Amino acid sequence: xxxxxxxxxxxxxxxxxxxxxxxxxxxxxxxxxxxxxxxxxxxxxxxxxxxxxxxxxxxxxxxxxxxxxxxxxxxxxxxxxxxxxxxxxxxxxxxxxxxxxxxxxxxxxxxxxxxxxxxxxxxxxxxxxxxxxxxxxxxxxxxxxxxxxxxxxxxxxxxxxxxxxxxxxxxxxxxxxxxxxxxxxxxxxxxxxxxxxxxxxxx
Amino acid sequence: xxxxxxxxxxxxxxxxxxxxxxxxxxxxxxxxxxxxxxxxxxxxxxxxxxxxxxxxxxxxxxxxxxxxxxxxxxxxxxxxxxxxxxxxxxxxxxxxxxxxxxxxxxxxxxxxxxxxxxxxxxxxxxxxxxxxxxxxxxxxxxxxxxxxxxxxxxxxxxxxxxxxxxxxxxxxxxxxxxxxxxxxxxxxxxxxxxxxxxxxxxxxxxxxxxxxxxxxxxxxxxxxxxxxxxxxxxxxxxxxxxxxxxxxxxxxxxxxxxxx
Numbered sequence: 001x002x003x004x005x006x007x008x009x010x011x012x013x014x015x016x017x018x019x020x021x022x023x024x025x026x027x028x029x030x031x032x033x034x035x036x037x038x039x040x041x042x043x044x045x046x047x048x049x050x051x052x053x054x055x056x057x058x059x060x061x062x063x064x065x066x067x068x069x070x071x072x073x074x075x076x077x078x079x080x081x082x083x084x085x086x087x088x089x090x091x092x093x094x095x096x097x098x099x100x101x102x103x104x105x106x107x108x109x110x111x112x113x114x115x116x117x118x119x120x121x122x123x124x125x126x127x128x129x130x131x132x133x134x135x136x137x138x139x140x141x142x143x144x145x146x147x148x149x150x151x152x153x154x155x156x157x158x159x160x161x162x163x164x165x166x167x168x169x170x171x172x173x174x175x176x177x178x179x180x181x182x183x184x185x186x187x188x189x190x191x192x193x194x195x196x197x198x199x200x201x202x203x
Numbered sequence: 204x205x206x207x208x209x210x211x212x213x214x215x216x217x218x219x220x221x222x223x224x225x226x227x228x229x230x231x232x233x234x235x236x237x238x239x240x241x242x243x244x245x246x247x248x249x250x251x252x253x254x255x256x257x258x259x260x261x262x263x264x265x266x267x268x269x270x271x272x273x274x275x276x277x278x279x280x281x282x283x284x285x286x287x288x289x290x291x292x293x294x295x296x297x298x299x300x301x302x303x304x305x306x307x308x309x310x311x312x313x314x315x316x317x318x319x320x321x322x323x324x325x326x327x328x329x330x331x332x333x334x335x336x337x338x339x340x341x342x343x344x345x346x347x348x349x350x351x352x353x354x355x356x357x358x359x360x361x362x363x364x365x366x367x368x369x370x371x372x373x374x375x376x377x378x379x380x381x382x383x384x385x386x387x388x389x390x391x392x393x394x395x396x397x398x399x400x401x402x403x404x405x406x407x408x409x410x411x412x413x414x415x416x417x418x419x420x421x422x423x424x425x426x427x428x429x430x431x432x433x434x435x436x437x438x439x440x441x442x443x444x445x446x447x448x449x450x451x452x453x454x455x456x457x458x459x460x461x462x463x
Contacts, residue, residue: 023224023225024224024225116449118297118300118301118304118445118446118448118449118450119219119300119303119304119445119446120445121445121448123448123449123452151259151260152259152260152261152290152296152299152300155290155291155296156293156296156297156300159293160293163293180250180251181251182251183251184253187253188256189255189256189257189282189285190256190282190285191256191259191282191285191287191290192255192256194287
């Protein structure tokens with residue numbers, strides 16, 4: 001919490017307080033941002049405020065993939081050049097970005113908006129799994145790639161979805177687990193390393 | 204005030220993880236030397252983090268921790284056992300979630316308890332090796348209750364103190380355990396306790412798991428013991444654990460699949 005110094009004008013301390021609620025922004029960074037905005041031209045502040053309000057007012061979920069979008073269908077689902085026979089399942093909308101950056105994937109996505117987490121009481125119904133099964137019902141999808149996070153909840157979610165899809169006769173794959181690029185073998189944990197060994201490839 | 208060493212090493216099992224700031228995790232550890240401890244694993248959500256896979260839920264790891272003002276910080280981690288077979292099975296992992304939730308709910312921070320640590324570790328090892336999930340969970344629940352001072356009375360009637368006869372008796376956790384026919388029958392909160400269930404529970408309170416694992420259990424008996432112990436845990440914690448639903452649901456789905 002920012003202490004309320006009488007020397008700081010109320011509007012500034014209010015902005016500092018709001019900014020420091022954002023992830024990754026501590027009180028110092030919040031102060032710097034606030035004073036930066038104070039000195040910047042007024043349009044800058046207005047644009048920022050507009051952009052912030054815009055995400056609340058204009059965004060919705062794509063009716064097909066449930067990604068956050070301003071148009072329905074979203075940019076990816078509406079793109080005619082993309083391969084509609086392959087769907088990549090991710091936990092959160094933010095997970096699409098790194099996958100898109102690779103430019104290796106030309107299929108469609110499906111966003112679950114969460115993971116099964118028994119200790120938090122989050123059940124399959126709390127996610128968008130039903131919608132995924134509905135999308136698969138038309139028979140045009142050949143492959144589902146499960147790209148949940150490689151941790152216990154992500155794995156549980158993937159295994160559960162795999163169990164639901166496998167009777168449909170659709171190929172189910174998941175992202176390989178292996179050594180991170182730029183990492184050091186000596187720091188690899190045994191789960192990662194044993195899976196990297198299992199999934200080793202011909203050179 | 205004597206100054207405590209700035210860092211320390213201990214074996215631990217990770218019983219809870221929550222996201223914390225950008226790439227960190229707040230872990231709840233059950234350590235061999237200091238009992239339940241909460242600590243930060245910095246950067247553990249980034250791929251390539253040297254902590255990452257060594258501090259996953261239920262991992263048994265050797266840790267180096269630095270004392271922080273509020274929370275300790277994990278500086279090094281080396282997994283001893285990750286219980287891979289448990290991780291790779293939806294059913295066994297549901298038992299793992301349940302075990303971790305039990306541990307978190309039944310323990311207080313900074314209370315050393317080596318016996319409990321060993322019980323948990325052995326349960327995870329057995330789960331990983333044999334997958335005998337129902338029996339392991341029941342044995343764990345019973346020993347956990349007993350070890351922490353909630354041992355249900357199975358020798359005498361918890362109400363009148365008479366020896367229990369080899370007949371159908373009753374069980375009510377609110378009364379402290381088994382009840383004889385006369386005391387249990389009119390007790391609306393009591394459940395039926397069969398002769399066989401009583402025998403198994405009495406034995407399990409005294410024997411190690413190797414012996415406990417040799418007892419033959421019908422599915423009826425397994426279910427009876429399961430519901431009695433659950434009742435008891437719910438009474439002690441005054442709530443139902445969240446992970447039970449998931450475990451039951453997987454069990455039910457498997458059963459219906461086997462039937463269909």
